[in-house]
Amino acid sequence: DSANGFLNAIGTYPAGWPVRMVWEHDGQQISRTIELDRLPAKLPPRLASAFKTDEIVTRAAAEAAASQPVEPMPPGNESSSSIARVQAATVQLYGAAIGRESGYATGVIVSPDGYVLTVVSLVLEARRLRAVTSDGRVWRCEVVHRDERRQLALLKLAAYPENVDTAASLRDQTAPARWEPPQLPDEAAGQTGDAILVIGNPFKVAQGAESLSVMRGIVAGRCTLDATAGTQEVAYRGEVLLLDVVTSNPGSAGSPVVDLAGRWVGLVGEIVTSRLTNTHLNYAYPAAEIRVFLDEARPTSTSTAPAGRLEEVFAGPGYHGVRLSRFAYRRALPFVRSVVAGSPAAKAGLKSDDLIISANGVAIAQSSVFEELCERLRAGDELSLTVKRGDVLLPVRFTLTEMPK
Numbered sequence: 001d002s003a004n005g006f007l008n009a010i011g012t013y014p015a016g017w018p019v020r021m022v023w024e025h026d027g028q029q030i031s032r033t034i035e036l037d038r039l040p041a042k043l044p045p046r047l048a049s050a051f052k053t054d055e056i057v058t059r060a061a062a063e064a065a066a067s068q069p070v071e072p073m074p075p076g077n078e079s080s081s082s083i084a085r086v087q088a089a090t091v092q093l094y095g096a097a098i099g100r101e102s103g104y105a106t107g108v109i110v111s112p113d114g115y116v117l118t119v120v121s122l123v124l125e126a127r128r129l130r131a132v133t134s135d136g137r138v139w140r141c142e143v144v145h146r147d148e149r150r151q152l153a154l155l156k157l158a159a160y161p162e163n164v165d166t167a168a169s170l171r172d173q174t175a176p177a178r179w180e181p182p183q184l185p186d187e188a189a190g191q192t193g194d195a196i197l198v199i200g201n202p203f204k205v206a207q208g209a210e211s212l213s214v215m216r217g218i219v220a221g222r223c224t225l226d227a228t229a230g231t232q233e234v235a236y237r238g239e240v241l242l243l244d245v246v247t248s249n250p251g252s253a254g255s256p257v258v259d260l261a262g263r264w265v266g267l268v269g270e271i272v273t274s275r276l277t278n279t280h281l282n283y284a285y286p287a288a289e290i291r292v293f294l295d296e297a298r299p300t301s302t303s304t305a306p307a308g309r310l311e312e313v314f315a316g317p318g319y320h321g322v323r324l325s326r327f328a329y330r331r332a333l334p335f336v337r338s339v340v341a342g343s344p345a346a347k348a349g350l351k352s353d354d355l356i357i358s359a360n361g362v363a364i365a366q367s368s369v370f371e372e373l374c375e376r377l378r379a380g381d382e383l384s385l386t387v388k389r390g391d392v393l394l395p396v397r398f399t400l401t402e403m404p405k
Contacts, residue, residue: 001207008205010036016059035059079197082262083214088134089182090212090256091116092201093141093155095126102250106200106212107131107155108267109179110294114139114157117294118254119270120146122386122393124153125363130162136209137161145297146361148384149235150289151270153361154297182256182264184294189287190241190257190265194219198247198268200255217245219265227272227281231349232395234272240283241266248272248280257284266290318379318400321345324356324367332367336387344383348398354387379403 013019015038022031093105093116103126107118116131123129124143131139139161145154159176190196198215206212220242227234247255247268255268266284274281321343325335334356339346356364360383364370377383377400385396 004204005207015039016062018062079260079262082258082260083197083199085180085262086182086197086199086256086258087212089180090134090199091139092132092206092212093118093123093129093254094132095123095129102204104201104204104251106251106254106256106268108182108254108256108264109133109157110154110181110184112178112181114159114177114179115144116141116155116157117267117290118153118155119267120148120151120153120361121253121270122357124155124361125358125386127363127365129155131155131157132208133161134209134212136163138163143361147293147296148361148382150238150285150293151234151236152267152285152289152293154294182258182262184264184287184291186263186287189259189263190219190222190284192219192221194265195260196243196245196265197258197260198243198245198252198255199258200247200268201251202247202249204251215245215247217243220244222286225272225281225283226275228275229270229272230392230394232397235397236269238289239286240269240281241286243268243282243284245282247282247284264290317375317403318377318381319344319403320374320383320398320400322350324370326367334364334367334370344398344401345396348396350385350387350396351389354389354394354396357386357388357393359383359385 010019013036015036017036018033019036020031020033022029024030089109091107091109093107095103095105103123105118105121105123107116109115110117118124129141129143131141133139139157141155141157143153144156147153157177161177195216195218198217199212201212222239222241225234225236225238225240241257243257248271250271252268253270256264257266257268258264264287266286267290268284272281272283273279321340322336322345323338323340324332325337326332336350336352336354336356338352339350356370358364359370359373362369362373364373374383379400379402381400383398383400387394387396
C-alpha cells in the first residue's frame, strides 16, 4: 500500500531469495519472479575470495529446500481461535506525529456500537484521527472521554467507514456496523506467572487488513508505577502488571493483553521510564483500572470546562502566566512568547519558544483556541499541556492560581 510497506516486506528476505512480484506498466499487470540482489556493499578482495557471499549461501539453501517434498501445513496452535477473536476487536490508530513521537497506536473495541479504549498519547491530538479495523475498513473517530490521571481515553468510531465497499448491496452499505468486543476483564486475571498474548501494531508492521503482531510472554509481577515520560512524572501512580515481553515500543500503546484462551487481562500503556531502574518498562494497566475507567466514562461529556457551582462562573479565569506570540501570517500559532517569573507555568518548567500542541486533551492549532480554553478554567483547576521544544515533546502539568492583583 505504500513505499514503506514495500521496503519493509523486501527487507525481510535475504539476498539471493526468489520473490514473486506483480507490478503495473502501461496499464498492464506484469508478474515475475525476481531474485533479490544483496545491498551494494563490496567486500575487500581478500575476504571475498575466502568466504562465500550471502546470496551464494542463500541460493544453495533455496535449491535444497526446493528439492524436498512439500509437507502439509501444521495444524493451528491452541490459541489460534482466541487470537483471531481478539484481532477482530483490535484496531490500528493513526493520528498526529511530530518530532520523535510516532503517529500510530493500538486500541480495543469495547462496545457493540464502536467505542474504543486506548491510552492518552500525541496520536489523539490529530484533527483527522483514523482507526483501521481488522477487515481493512477506515473509520474516522473522535475522543469522547479522557482520564488524565490514568492516561486512558475512550474513542467513538463513526457510523460508517470512509472506504465503503461500493460493490456491496445498498442494504449492506447503509447498515450500521456492529462489533463483538472482548469480555470485560476479570479483576482476578493477570496473576504472576500467567501466560499471556499481546496483540498490537508495534513499529507499524500492519497496515490495512494485515494481521496485527502477536507476542507471547508471562505476567512477571505487579508493582506501583513510579515512572517518567520525558522529563515529567507520570500522573498515574496505581498498580500495573509487569510483562515479560517487550511492549515498550512505538505503536504498542493501547494493545490488549489476553490469556491463552483470549480472556482480557490488561492494556499496554505508553512508553515510560522507571525511576527505580532508569529503563523502559514493559507494563499494562490491570483489569481493575480498566473496569473503573469504563464505568466512569461518559461519552456525552466532551466539554473541557470543569463542572462547578454557579458562583464559579463569575469568578474569572484562573492564572497561568503564559504569554503567547502574536506574530502570524494567516493564524497565530501557539508559540510561548514569554512566561511570567514565579507563575504556575514558570514553576512547571514552561519556557519561551515552546510550541503548545495540546491542552487538557484538546488539540491547540492556534493561539485563540488556547485562550478560549483557559477562559473556562478557574483557580484550582489543572492545566495539562503537551509542548514541542526543539524536536522533543514534553508534558507540562500545573494548577492554576488566583489572578494576581
